[in-house]
Amino acid sequence: MAKPVITLSDVAAAAGVSLSTASKALNGTDRISAATRQHVRTTADQLGFRHNALARSFARGRSQTIGVLTHRASNPFTRVVLATAATELGAKEQAILLYDARIDDHDVTESILQLRARRIDGVIVIGTGTSFPTPSLTSRFDVPVIYAFTYTENPDDVTITSDDDAIGRIAIQHLLSKGRRKIAHITAEPHDNAAVKRAASAKEMLAEAGLAWAAPVRFGRWREDWGAEAAAAVLAESPDVDAIFCGSDAIARGTERAVRAAGRDVPGDVSLIGVDNWEQLMHDQRTSQHLTTVDVGLEEIGRQVAAQLLEPDPKPGIQYVAPQIVTAETT
Incomplete structure (x- = not known):
């Protein structure tokens, strides 16, 4: 009872x-x-x-409800940002109202209308990464809007996201600190914003050390099979490569498979580093961390979004979260 x-x-x-x-x-x-x-x-x-949350909201003239628009709520990256932001907002007695829609499609209009009808106090738009921009929806709301783990083409939009320039630099810094000097890079499409920015900043870091890529950068897909294909080509063309910076952990998994298939030891002959901290992201408790990777800061993005959304005047423009190296067996 x-x-x-x-x-x-x-x-x-x-x-x-x-x-x-x-x-x-x-x-x-x-x-x-x-x-x-x-x-x-x-x-x-x-x-x-x-x-009584409803009575308090009437008294304060606020709903104490935050609307959340996601492009794909099931995406593992989205889930981390969403869960962290929801936890932070919940601790401040703010409820979450989630709408999962294709943000770049016409059906987002219905989600926007429903959110506005609910008299929400703010909106969080969560993307699935920094590869491509998210359409700006700020003008369609009369409450604060913050974008998380994405970017828009409006420089005044309040945006908190990962730092692709810093990701490229920190990855190369780590490999250099391990004594590696013949470094190659395998990443995604040449028109992908995240891939291009990480490759450019990594190249700048190498140049500061008086080095250049040991092999031409391989642009392809964020996929494991592409990592294996590209790594085999890199090793055939430049057998003295002693490290490979992989644009994602999926690429790194395929790369490691190809390196070992070529009879090379990891990390003895070739060190590998990826991006995403996928093993922790998927909460795989069966094994310890294997792949050295760059954590892009998803939880910190969620925390900062929740904190700034409740501020009277959120700071306009893009704010970047610093990445962190997670060292493991492959370096």
């Missing part, structure tokens, strides 16, 4: 104060003594009282 709901009247009666005083104490309003406020709050905690 369900327990009865504890009301504000119950709290007032138990604390021996008026209903008005109990309300003021719990809402932190008006002039009442600190002792009375603490007494009422302690009583409320002991009774297990919880504010």
Whole structure:
């Protein structure tokens, strides 16, 4: 049998104060003594009282609900940002209303109309990465909108995302720190924003060390089979390669397979580093971390998005989250 709901009247009666005083104490309003406020709050905690969120929202003129638009909620990257942001917002008594739609398609209009009808207090638009821009939806809402793990073509949109320039640099810095000097790179399509920016910054890092790519950069797909195909070609063309920077962990898995098939040891002969921290992302508890990778900061993106959405004036423009190296067996 369900327990009865504890009301504000119950709290007032138990604390021996008026209903008005109990309300003021719990809402932190008006002039009442600190002792009375603490007494009422302690009583409320002991009774297990919880504010009626709907009543409070009416009183404050706010719904305490944040709308979330995702391009694909099942995407592993999206899930991490969404879960972290939801946890942070929940701790601040904010509810989440999720709409999963193709953001670049006409059906996003219906999701926008439904969110606006719900009188939400803010919107989070979560992308699936920085490969391609997300359409700007800011002008279609009259509440703050923040974009997470993506970017738009509007420079004034409030955006918190991963730093592809820093990802390329930190990956090469790590390989150089391991004494590697003959470094190759395998990544995705040459028109993919993330692939291009990571490759360019990695090349700059090599140049600062007085080095160049040991083999031409292989542009292809974010796929394991492409990693295997490209790595075989790299080793055939440049057998003295001693490290490969892979644009994703999927590419790195295929690359490792090809390197071992060529009779080379990892990391003895060839060190490998990927991007995404996929093993941790998928919460694979069966094995320890194997692949050295760059964590792009998905959880931190979620935390910062939740924090800034509740600020009075979120900072316009792109804000980048610093990546981190996760060192494991392949380097």
